[in-house]
Every structure is written in C-alpha cells, then in structure tokens.
Amino acid sequence: MAATRTLSHTVAVIKINNPPVNALSTPVCQALIKELAEVKKDPSVEAIVLCGANGKFSAGADIREFSSAARRTVSLEDINAEIESTTKPVVAAIEGVALGGGLELALSCHYRVAHIKTVMGLPEVLIGILPAAGGTQRLPRLIGIPAALDIIVRGRHVPATEAFQLGIVDEVVPSSAIAAAVQMARKVIGKPMDSRRLSTNAVQYNINVDAFLDTALEKAKRQFRGAQAPLACIEAVRASAQLPYQRGIEKERQLFASLWATGQPQAQQYAFFSERNVGKWTLPSGERWDNVRPCQIRTAAVIGLGTMGRGIVTSLSKSNIPVIALEQDTKQLDSGKKAVNSLLEREAEKLKKQGNSFAEGNGLGSVHFTLNFEDLKNVDLVIEAVYENMNLKKDIFRKLSSIMKPDAFLCTNTSGLNIDEIASVTNRPQLVIGTHFFSPANIMRLLEVVRGRHTSPTTIATAMSLGKMLGKVAVLVGNCPLFVGNRMLGPYLEQANYLLEEGYYPEEVDQALEEFGFAMGPFRMMDLAGLDVGWRSRMEKGLAGSGVPPGTPARQREGNRYCPLADMLCELGRFGQKSGKGWYQYEKPGGRHAHPDPWVRDFLAKYRKTYNIKQQAVHPEQILQRCLYALINEGFRVLEDGIASGPEDIDVIYNNGYGWPKHRGGPMYYASAVGLHEVLMVLEGYHKANPDVPSMKPSFLLKKLAAVGGPPIKEWRTQLGKLPNKL
Numbered sequence: 185m186a187a188t189r190t191l192s193h194t195v196a197v198i199k200i201n202n203p204p205v206n207a208l209s210t211p212v213c214q215a216l217i218k219e220l221a222e223v224k225k226d227p228s229v230e231a232i233v234l235c236g237a238n239g240k241f242s243a244g245a246d247i248r249e250f251s252s253a254a255r256r257t258v259s260l261e262d263i264n265a266e267i268e269s270t271t272k273p274v275v276a277a278i279e280g281v282a283l284g285g286g287l288e289l290a291l292s293c294h295y296r297v298a299h300i301k302t303v304m305g306l307p308e309v310l311i312g313i314l315p316a317a318g319g320t321q322r323l324p325r326l327i328g329i330p331a332a333l334d335i336i337v338r339g340r341h342v343p344a345t346e347a348f349q350l351g352i353v354d355e356v357v358p359s360s361a362i363a364a365a366v367q368m369a370r371k372v373i374g375k376p377m378d379s380r381r382l383s384t385n386a387v388q389y390n391i392n393v394d395a396f397l398d399t400a401l402e403k404a405k406r407q408f409r410g411a412q413a414p415l416a417c418i419e420a421v422r423a424s425a426q427l428p429y430q431r432g433i434e435k436e437r438q439l440f441a442s443l444w445a446t447g448q449p450q451a452q453q454y455a456f457f458s459e460r461n462v463g464k465w466t467l468p469s470g471e472r473w474d475n476v477r478p479c480q481i482r483t484a485a486v487i488g489l490g491t492m493g494r495g496i497v498t499s500l501s502k503s504n505i506p507v508i509a510l511e512q513d514t515k516q517l518d519s520g521k522k523a524v525n526s527l528l529e530r531e532a533e534k535l536k537k538q539g540n541s542f543a544e545g546n547g548l549g550s551v552h553f554t555l556n557f558e559d560l561k562n563v564d565l566v567i568e569a570v571y572e573n574m575n576l577k578k579d580i581f582r583k584l585s586s587i588m589k590p591d592a593f594l595c596t597n598t599s600g601l602n603i604d605e606i607a608s609v610t611n612r613p614q615l616v617i618g619t620h621f622f623s624p625a626n627i628m629r630l631l632e633v634v635r636g637r638h639t640s641p642t643t644i645a646t647a648m649s650l651g652k653m654l655g656k657v658a659v660l661v662g663n664c665p666l667f668v669g670n671r672m673l674g675p676y677l678e679q680a681n682y683l684l685e686e687g688y689y690p691e692e693v694d695q696a697l698e699e700f701g702f703a704m705g706p707f708r709m710m711d712l713a714g715l716d717v718g719w720r721s722r723m724e725k726g727l728a729g730s731g732v733p734p735g736t737p738a739r740q741r742e743g744n745r746y747c748p749l750a751d752m753l754c755e756l757g758r759f760g761q762k763s764g765k766g767w768y769q770y771e772k773p774g775g776r777h778a779h780p781d782p783w784v785r786d787f788l789a790k791y792r793k794t795y796n797i798k799q800q801a802v803h804p805e806q807i808l809q810r811c812l813y814a815l816i817n818e819g820f821r822v823l824e825d826g827i828a829s830g831p832e833d834i835d836v837i838y839n840n841g842y843g844w845p846k847h848r849g850g851p852m853y854y855a856s857a858v859g860l861h862e863v864l865m866v867l868e869g870y871h872k873a874n875p876d877v878p879s880m881k882p883s884f885l886l887k888k889l890a891a892v893g894g895p896p897i898k899e900w901r902t903q904l905g906k907l908p909n910k911l
C-alpha cells in the first residue's frame with residue numbers, strides 16, 4: 185500500500201508508505217490523491233494529518249522515475265495545490281527526513297510539526313534540478329528571500345531546531361511527531377486558515393531583491409563553475425518576489441525544462457546513484473556487501489599526526505569513536521595535538537549550532553595522545569599515516585603485528601605503495617587493508633579502500649562500513665601502483681606539463697580546466713599538494729636526480745618523452761604553497777593565494793629556447809582534450825586491469841576526491857557523453873603524431889567499446905564481465 189489511512193477521533197491520519205525513504209513515486213501520488221479525495225468528502229473527518237511510515241516523512245520525488253519511460257503522470261504541485269486549498273486543516277507530521285518534494289508537500293499543509301531529530305531541505309540542486317513542486321515559490325513566502333535562497337541554492341539539510349527558528353515548522357517535539365500533529369490538528373479545527381495557505385501570501389522583504397539576487401547570481405557563477413541548477417534556483421526565487429504565485433509556478437516549470445535540456449540533471453543523478461551503488465561491493469568469489477558482516481569498531485588508533493593523520497583522528501572522533509593518536513617524538517606530538525584540538529573545537533562548535541548536545545550521544549570521541557606503541561595494543565583498528573616510505577611503513581607494521589591484539593585490523597593510508605608488500609611483514613595479512621583518505625581528511629568525502637591479495641572479505645566489509653560511519657563515500661579498489669585516482673592523475677599531469685613546454689603558461693592551463701568546472705587546475709593543485717612529493721617519488725624511481733643514468737637526454741626517459749620542468753623547480757627549492765613559490769608565487773611560505781609569476785614565464789621562455797622547442801598552435805579546446813582524454817584513457821586501463829569494478833566507481837572517486845565537476849557526472853560518464861568514438865579519434869591522432877607518449881595510446885577497452893558503437897555507460901559492465909577482476 186503506497187499510502188494508508190486511519191482515523192483518530194475526527195482526525196484522519198494519511199501515512200505515506202514506500203520504503204526505504206517514502207519517495208513520492210507515481211503510485212504514492214495516486215494513492216495520496218485518492219485518500220485526499222475521500223477524507224475531503226467524509227463528514228466524520230474534521231482535520232487531516234499527513235505523515236510517513238517508518239519514521240521518515242519523505243525524501244521527495246522518486247528520482248529513478250525521472251529517467252524511466254513511464255514518466256510521472258501526476259504533478260506533485262497539483263497535489264500540493266489540492267492539499268492547500270482543502271477547507272479541512274492539514275497538519276504535516278515530519279519525522280526523519282522531509283527533503284525535496286517531501287518538504288514541498290509539507291509546505292502545502294497548513295501546519296507543520298517536526299520531531300527534534302528531523303532534517304529537512306530542498307536538495308534538488310545537488311541532483312541538477314530545482315524544487316519544481318512549488319518549493320521555490322512557497323519557501324520564500326514563508327521565511328523570506330535570503331533564508332530561502334540559502335537553503336535552496338546550497339541544498340543543505342536543515343535540522344529541526346533551526347527550521348523552527350526560521351519558521352519553517354510550527355512546533356518541534358522530542359517524542360512522536362504524529363501524536364503531536366494529531367493534537368495540533370484538533371486544536372486548529374474551525375480556526376481561520378487563509379494566512380496558512382502559503383501560495384496566497386506575498387513574499388515579505390525589506391531589501392533590494394534584484395540587487396541581492398544579482399549579487400547571489402554572480403557569486404554562484406564563480407562558486408559553481410558551470411553548474412546550471414544553482415543559477416536556475418536563484419531565478420526561480422526571483423520569480424517568487426516578482427510574480428503572482430501561479431506565474432511563479434510557470435516560471436519554475438520553465439526553468440526545470442531548460443535545466444533538463446542541458447544534460448546536467450542526468451549527469452548528477454547518475455552521480456547520485458553511483459555513490460549509492462559503490463557501497464554494494466562484490467568480490468569475484470561471491471562475497472558481497474550483503475553477505476559479509478563487518479566487525480564493530482569501538483576504538484581506533486592513528487599513527488602519524490601530519491597533514492593526513494590529524495584529519496583522520498578528527499574524522500574518527502567526529503563519529504564518536506575514541507582514538508589513540510601516536511607520534512614519533514614530543515615535538516611532532518605537540519604540534520599534532522594542537523592541530524587536532526583546534527579541528528575538534530571547530531567540530532564541537534558545529535555540533536552546538538546544530539543543537540546537538542554531547543549528553544545525547546552526539547558528541548566527539550575522546551582522543552588520547554601518546555608516544556608509546558604499547559598504548560595501542562587493545563584498539564580494534566589502527567590507521568598508519570606516516571611518511572610515504574616503504575621501509576618506514578614496514579617497520580611500523582612489523583611493530584604493530586607484534587603488539588596489537590590478534591584480531592585488530594591494520595590499515596595504511598599510503599597513497600600508492602604496494603599493500604601486499606606492507607602486509608607481508610605482518611602475522612595477519614588477511615587483516616591488512618589500504619584506507620586511502622584524501623586531504624583534508626576530516627572534510628573530503630572520498631575513501632579508497634584498497635584490497636590486498638590476502639585481505640579477507642570481513643576486513644573489506646569492516647573498512648567499507650567504517651567509511652560509512654565516518655560519513656565518507658568508500659570505494660573498493662584493487663592494489664596497483666597509485667591505486668585508481670592517483671594513477672589516472674599521472675597522464676593528466678603529464679599532458680599539463682607538456683602544454684607548458686609547447687607554449688602555454690600554468691595559469692592558462694589551469695583556467696581552461698577550472699572553466700570546465702574543476703575545483704582547481706593541475707598547477708594550482710600540484711602547488712597545494714607540494715611539488716616535492718612527486719619529485720621524491722621520481723627520484724626513487726631513478727627518473728630524476730642523481731639516479732638518472734649519465735648521458736640521458738633531459739627530455740627523455742627510457743626512450744619516451746619526459747618533462748623535467750617540475751624537477752627543475754624543486755631543485756630551486758620551489759615546492760609550491762609550502763615554500764611560497766612553485767608554479768605560482770604566494771604572499772609567503774604557506775600562503776594560499778596563487779599569483780602568476782613573471783619568473784616562471786621567463787624560466788619557461790629560456791627552457792623552450794634551450795631545447796629549441798617550437799611553440800605549437802594549441803587551441804584552448806585542445807588543452808581540455810589532451811588533459812582529460814589522457815585521464816580517461818588511463819581510466820579505461822584501470823577497468824581493463826580489473827582495479828575498479830566499474831566506470832561508476834571511477835566517477836565516484838573523481839567526483840568526491842579530485843574536484844571533478846559533479847554536473848559532468850565523472851570522467852567516464854563524460855567520455856560516454858562526448859562519445860567514445862570521438863575520444864578514441866583524438867587519442868589516436870595524438871598518439872600517431874607522438875608515439876613517444878605511451879600514456880596516450882588508446883586503451884584496448886576504449887577501442888573495444890567504440891567498436892561496438894560506444895554503448896551507454898550502464899552497458900559497459902557487460903563488456904567488462906569478460907575482463908580480469910583484481911578486487
């Protein structure tokens with residue numbers, strides 16, 4: 185039953201019932217229409233309560249229906265208009281979530297009562313659309329333009345206590361919202377209802393709305409770099425102030441249709457479901473997310489409190505897991521402690537703002553700082569985050585192996601070292617796994633979970649479940665140098681460097697990729713991460729520094745093209761932000777504002793002259809093609825090697841860990857949208873002209889998929905089924 189009805193004295197309680205989140209699917213809407221019609225004409229009913237089954241009001245329209253053939257035949261706004269015009273008072277009893285169409289439904293009710301733990305909001309912008317069931321017209325009429333705009337454009341979840349302060353709900357209760365709503369319904373029977381019908385109210389404001397919204401529009405253009413939904417949301421809110429309600433609704437519909445035509449909603453909805461699907465991991469042996477039970481992690485430890493360790497400690501503590509934090513000496517321990525405490529203070533502030541008190545069990549897990557490995561022996565799981573050095577990591581794992589209780593999980597945050605080699609020094613390789621966090625680890629949502637050859641399914645299940653507990657999107661990947669995300673970054677950065685040799689400047693390459701929608705172009709990103717990180721790794725591999733065989737041409741390694749520019753900067757002490765100079769210059773070491781550096785321009789000009797490199801006429805469009813197709817080609821190789829289980833996994837990694845613009849779905853989705861044949865043609869052309877750049881040689885899988893006509897991304901797995909799987 186999509187909706188059920190019971191009667192409490194003269195109050196009819198209509199309950200939406202569509203597990204797991206009571207999405208407003210077509211059958212639910214049809215059931216609502218039927219129930220409403222019946223209670224309206226039933227003389228024994230004097231008031232109505234609308235609620236959701238299983239402690240959830242509703243997560244909004246059924247997103248799966250958007251792209252299905254059987255498109256919605258019932259308009260949610262028509263239902264809302266029907267509810268609002270009812271002469272019997274309707275009270276929404278909001279529990280759990282009221283999101284998107286769910287909140288829009290509640291806004292059409294005459295009163296709203298919420299349970300204190302509820303979150304509500306209009307998150308449509310996050311799936312590329314705008315609230316199109318009256319939300320952009322009713323919410324500003326209820327709480328004014330600035331507050332409504334903030335909620336609609338950011339798509340944020342508003343806790344019940346804040347919703348009460350803003351006036352979105354009339355009452356917040358600590359117990360059953362349904363019981364409280366029934367009580368309220370009884371109280372309001374016979375009371376005048378005109379002012380409770382939001383569509384009949386005018387938007388109240390004492391600001392210059394146009395100027396305010398123009399500023400918001402400019403800010404959103406900069407902040408969301410190419411995403412259209414936030415801009416459409418602002419225009420819809422503008423309509424609420426300028427137009428009568430019905431014309432505002434027409435504008436809302438028009439804006440929805442134009443957004444749909446951009447292709448961005450489809451990309452973002454693909455990203456939404458991909459994020460959920462990656463949690464459903466499956467191993468070739470048949471073990472899966474739903475048949476392997478994770479172990480409970482009650483306590484954890486983190487080794488190394490540098491850039492990553494401090495964020496990981498904060499993330500664990502935020503999830504109420506007590507942590508032991510270990511460093512190598514007092515100086516590092518003190519500095520780590522200071523950093524962690526300051527991050528935790530900020531988290532405590534946030535919790536306070538959300539109205540959560542520690543007494544309710546929503547607090548932060550305790551953190552104990554130590555230099556003593558013995559203190560770790562009883563924790564359930566330890567995450568190592570020391571320098572990226574195999575010998576050091578092996579020393580640590582040897583020690584852990586002898587100290588920790590036998591069933592403790594041993595995780596490494598390495599960004600690309602061999603998990604099997606690390607596991608080989610322990611007495612429990614089945615409990616060793618890679619948990620690759622992204623910087624800053626307390627904020628970034630991505631967690632690459634790296635399976636070693638001996639890692640057990642229980643260890644995988646536990647690491648994946650830990651990721652979820654920490655509020656991260658955990659993606660299971662196989663063990664290969666640099667795993668998935670960083671491995672794909674290699675050819676992308678290589679092309680960015682070649683573009684500098686060929687005549688571009690760092691700021692021009694960055695600008696092209698930032699206009700595409702990346703949070704940061706490749707050179708700003710390298711400066712932020714530290715140029716020395718890659719330099720050290722190239723020196724270890726004998727590609728840079730004294731390990732390069734004498735007589736090797738500066739721009740060649742093992743017969744292939746090589747760009748030594750980054751090594752040259754490092755030799756001059758230009759490590760990026762940390763040293764105040766890198767591809768850009770900064771106001772001071774540690775400064776964050778990148779300014780184009782005339783020194784770099786001069787340096788590049790001399791370099792090109794020294795090596796007699798002819799400046800090629802590279803069209804700006806080619807900046808994108810070369811960098812992005814290089815990355816995508818490596819993505820196909822990752823799939824070919826069985827390191828990721830599908831293109832969705834790669835896209836989730838890029839959307840959540842590398843600042844890929846979500847409105848473009850992810851690199852593999854982007855490739856399918858551009859057309860695999862087109863990507864292949866560009867790669868083939870480049871590789872033919874540059875056979876000394878092997879990363880641009882089109883991958884076997886790309887060629888195979890292009891040869892069968894470039895099927896839609898959801899069909900790629902059929903082809904992948906025949907490839908090896910290293911998960």
Ligand SMILES: CCCCCCCCCCCCCC(=O)CC(=O)SCCNC(=O)CCNC(=O)[C@H](O)C(C)(C)COP(=O)(O)OP(=O)(O)OC[C@H]1O[C@@H](n2cnc3c(N)ncnc32)[C@H](O)[C@@H]1OP(=O)(O)O
Nearest residue numbers: 207243244245246247248250284285315316317441444460
């Ligand atoms: C001109 C051309 C037109 C084209 C046709 C289009 C028709 C358009 C009609 C327009 C009407 C517009 C009305 C409107 O305002 C639009 C909306 O309401 S859009 C929906 C807005 N809501 C959301 O974005 C909420 C999304 N969900 C979440 O944020 C989380 O799922 C939630 C916080 C609710 C719960 O989180 P959590 O507990 O972590 O669980 P999961 O995220 O894993 O979800 C569990 C399960 O539920 C599925 N699911 C969640 N929300 C929805 C949903 N709204 N519709 C369908 N399914 C949903 C989710 O996928 C999980 O299922 P899996 O099977 O595991 O994937």
Ligand SMILES: NC(=O)C1=CN([C@@H]2O[C@H](COP(=O)(O)OP(=O)(O)OC[C@H]3O[C@@H](n4cnc5c(N)ncnc54)[C@H](O)[C@@H]3O)[C@@H](O)[C@H]2O)C=CC1
Nearest residue numbers: 488489490491492511512516569570571572597598599623
């Ligand atoms: N910095 C980044 O953006 C990312 C780094 N990583 C990986 O995370 C790990 C840590 O990297 P960062 O935090 O950047 O390094 P970092 O240099 O900032 O910190 C490393 C910390 O480990 C401590 N340490 C070294 N030896 C130790 C020992 N024997 N016992 C206890 N502590 C010890 C150091 O004192 C230092 O505080 C590396 O494996 C790195 O590859 C992974 C993802 C992103």
